[in-house]
Amino acid sequence: MTTKRLLATWPSWAGPAALVWSLLYAAGAALAAATGPALGYALLGKGTGPGFEAAAAGLYGAAALLAYAMLRRPGSRGLTTAAWAVVGLCVTSGFVFLLSPLHLLYFLSRGQEPMDWAAWSNQALAIVGAALWAGAALAGRRARLGLCAYCGGRAPAVAGDASRAGLVAVAALVPYTALKTAWALGLTPGYTGVGRPGVDPAYTSDLGLWLYDHGVDVTAVLAVLGMLLALALTRPWGRRLPRPALLALGWAGAGALAPFGVLLAVLGGLAWTGVIEVGLADHAPWIVVVAYGGFCLFGLALGRATLVHQRATRRACGRC
Secondary structure, X not given: OOHHHHHHOHHHHHHHHHHHHHHXXXXXXXXXXXXXXXXXXXXXXXXXOHHHHHHHHHHHHHHHHHHHHHHHOOOOHHHHHHHHHHHHHHHHHHHHHHOXXXXXXXXXXXXXXXXXXXXXXXXXXXXXXXXXXXXHHHHHHHHHHOOOOOOOOOOOOOHHHHHHHHHHHHHHHHHHXXXXXHHHOOOOOOEOOOOOOOOOOOOEOHHHHHHHHOOOOHHHHHHHHHHHHHHHHHOHHHHHOOHHHHHHHHHHHHHHHHHHHHHHHHHHHHHHOOOOOOOOOOEOHHHHHHHHOHHHHHHHHHHHHHHHHXXXXXXXXXXX
C-alpha cells in the first residue's frame, strides 16, 4: 500500500493507531518514572520529574482504555468528546515542538540554550499522538452524525467566511508589526526605559542587530509572513500553492500561537490592572495586551482560515 493510499484511508486506522500510540507513550512515561531518565516527558516544556512522569503514565494509560472503548462503541458522543480532551493533553505535552522552528533562526540570535534532542523527539511524538487522536475523534464524530467518514459529506465553505477569517488574521498582527517596526526605526511608543526597545544585544546576533539598525525587525518580518499565509489560505491565488504545505503551516501556526497569545493576553491584562508584575516595568502594560495579545486572535483566525481552506479544497472522496 502506498503512502498516499494509506493516508487516504485514515478513518479505518486512526482509532487503532491512537490505541497503540497511547499504550507505547504511557509505557515510556512509566519507564521514565521508574528508572530516572526523563526521556523528554514534560508538560509545556516545564513540568518534569518522576511525579509528572507517573501522572503522564496514568493519563495516557487511561487514554488507551478510552481508545479501546471507542473501538467497541464507535460513534459514542461521550467517548468522542473525551477523545478531544486527549488531543488537548497531547498538545500540552508536545507544545514546545510547535515552536521548535524558531531554532532555525539561531543565526539571528545568540545565547540560546543547547538543543535537548530527547525532549524534542518526545514532543514530536506527542504531536503525532495529537494528530492520531484528532483523527480518531473526528471519525467518531462523523460516525455519530451519519456523515461520510472520509470527507464528512460537507459542502465547501462559502467564500465570504474564508475572506473574513483571513482579514481578521491580518488585522490581528498589524499592531505588533507596526510597533516592532516603529521601534526598529527609532521611535519608542509605549517604552519609557533607557536604550532601544525590542532588541537585546546579549541574545541578538550581529546580523540581527545590523538588520535592526537598518529598520528591520526580524519578528515583524515573520509577522508579515504570517499575514501572507492567512491570505494564501483564504484567497483564490492560494489555491495554486501546495495544499499540504499550507495546511501544515496553518495548523502548526494556529496550534502554537493561539494558546501562546492567550497566555500573553492574560498576563498583559493582569499587569495592566496592577495585579502582577511581568518584568517589563519600562513597557506600558497595553503593549502586552494589544500587541502580543493579537497572537491569540491571529491563532484563532488562522485556525479558522485553515479549516475553511481544508474543506474548500477537499476533493470528493468517491465513497459517499
